Amino acid sequence: MVSEEESSIKAMAAKDIFHPIVRSALEKEGWTITHDPLYLKVDEDKLYVDLGAQNHLLGVERYGQKIAVEIKSFLGLSLISDFHEAMGQAWNYKVVLEEIEPNRVLYLAVPEDVYEDFFTRRLAKISVGRMQLNLLVFNPIREEIIIWT
Amino acid sequence: MVSEEESSIKAMAAKDIFHPIVRSALEKEGWTITHDPLYLKVDEDKLYVDLGAQNHLLGVERYGQKIAVEIKSFLGLSLISDFHEAMGQAWNYKVVLEEIEPNRVLYLAVPEDVYEDFFTRRLAKISVGRMQLNLLVFNPIREEIIIWT
Numbered sequence: 001m002v003s004e005e006e007s008s009i010k011a012m013a014a015k016d017i018f019h020p021i022v023r024s025a026l027e028k029e030g031w032t033i034t035h036d037p038l039y040l041k042v043d044e045d046k047l048y049v050d051l052g053a054q055n056h057l058l059g060v061e062r063y064g065q066k067i068a069v070e071i072k073s074f075l076g077l078s079l080i081s082d083f084h085e086a087m088g089q090a091w092n093y094k095v096v097l098e099e100i101e102p103n104r105v106l107y108l109a110v111p112e113d114v115y116e117d118f119f120t121r122r123l124a125k126i127s128v129g130r131m132q133l134n135l136l137v138f139n140p141i142r143e144e145i146i147i148w149t
Numbered sequence: 150m151v152s153e154e155e156s157s158i159k160a161m162a163a164k165d166i167f168h169p170i171v172r173s174a175l176e177k178e179g180w181t182i183t184h185d186p187l188y189l190k191v192d193e194d195k196l197y198v199d200l201g202a203q204n205h206l207l208g209v210e211r212y213g214q215k216i217a218v219e220i221k222s223f224l225g226l227s228l229i230s231d232f233h234e235a236m237g238q239a240w241n242y243k244v245v246l247e248e249i250e251p252n253r254v255l256y257l258a259v260p261e262d263v264y265e266d267f268f269t270r271r272l273a274k275i276s277v278g279r280m281q282l283n284l285l286v287f288n289p290i291r292e293e294i295i296i297w298t
Contacts, residue, residue, distance in 0.1 A: 042272045081234075088237025095276045123191045127244045 017140075019056045022071050022109045024143045026060055031067075035059025038068050040096045057093065059104070066104040068097060069136060074114040083124065090133050107136040112146060166289075168205045171220050171258045173292045175209055180216075184208025187217050189245045206242065208253070215253040217246060218285060223263040232273065239282050256285040261295060 023033055038059035056071040070090060076082040086108060094106050108128075110119060115137045118124055128135065137147035172182055187208035205220040219239060225231040235257060243255050257277075259268060264286040267273055277284065286296035 042275070084237035084241060085230075085234050086237065087240050088233035088235065091236050091240055091280065092233060092272070092276050095279055096272070099275070123241070123245070126191070126248070127241050130244055131240065 018071055018073050018109075018111065021140050021143050022056075022069060022136075022138055023058065025138050025145045026058070026069070028143070029062075029145060031060045031062045033058055034061050034066075040093060040100070042096045042099060066101070068093065068104050068106045069109050070106065071109045074111065074118070079114075079118055083118070083127075087127060087131065087133075091131065094131070094133070105134060107134045107148075109136045109138060112137055112139045115147070167220055167222050167258075167260065170289050170292050171205075171218060171285075171287055172207065174287050174294045175207075175218070177292070178211075178294060180209045180211045182207055183210050183215075189242060189249070191245045191248060215250070217242065217253050217255045218258050219255065220258045223260065223267070228263075228267055232267070232276075236276060236280065236282075240280065243280070243282070254283060256283045256297075258285045258287060261286055261288045264296070 023036070026033065036056075036058050038057045040057070058069040058071070060067050060069055070086070070093060072082065072086045074082045074086070076085075090106060090108055097104050097106055115135070119128065119135065119137075135147065135149045136145055137149075138145050172185070175182065185205075185207050187206045189206070207218040207220070209216050209218055219235070219242060221231065221235045223231045223235070225234075239255060239257055246253050246255055264284070268277065268284065268286075284296065284298045285294055286298070287294050
């Protein structure tokens with residue numbers, strides 16, 4: 001048994017591991033990291049104030065195309081909880097992006113094993129599809145993006 | 150300073166406190182609690198397996214009208230994190246409900262103080278509005294529902 005505190009430390013460490021991996025994978029494909037983190041602000045609400053410590057949102061650009069990349073490790077205690085959290089963050093990011101920078105498209109970065117085990121399942125497919133959320137699937141070992149959806 | 154463990158215990162206890170309060174507030178208005186918890190199942194995915202311990206979703210009925218009520222305490226370490234989680238859960242519940250029971254409308258139950266401090270702000274209003282998510286605002290002391298939106 002792993003304590004909640006140990007799991008939490010493990011999850012935090014894993015988030016820090018995936019962050020440079022996704023950066024590197026994007027750079028290999030010719031993207032430039034323009035914002036790390038990408039701050040999202042709506043009116044009086046400064047999302048990044050609360051999110052900075054927990055989440056990684058990158059601003060990335062290539063040939064004039066701008067995207068935002070939300071990095072999720074999915075290494076929490078419950079995959080469903082991580083999924084709810086990822087979808088809620090994605091929803092709120094999309095809502096804010098549409099207001100302040102409608103041309104920047106959001107991608108959720110997901111490690112390959114989580115994609116295969118979870119995102120190919122019916123619930124995830126319907127949920128992601130309905131939200132019109134784009135996925136960027138990466139292989140953490142090879143530091144490569146393997147699927148853009 | 151409150152440790153993360155203490156906060157977690159406090160939050161869990163608060164969830165247990167709000168659960169009977171929302172039930173009682175609904176019953177005062179003539180609703181019948183038909184499912185506690187309401188299990189949501191899609192294909193091979195059994196949401197309730199993972200959610201049972203963390204979340205309260207009620208199935209409620211009055212004069213033939215069926216609703217599902219998601220109870221959130223918003224007593225976590227970060228209001229924004231709680232909000233992301235609530236919106237992600239709501240999204241996934243809505244997606245599943247539309248598949249299996251399209252006539253049952255989802256409501257997110259929110260305590261009055263959180264509604265006034267947070268849900269009247271611009272980010273929350275846009276996010277909730279875009280999702281077409283209904284709110285049920287309750288006063289935890291009087292055990293009464295004060296706003297249906």
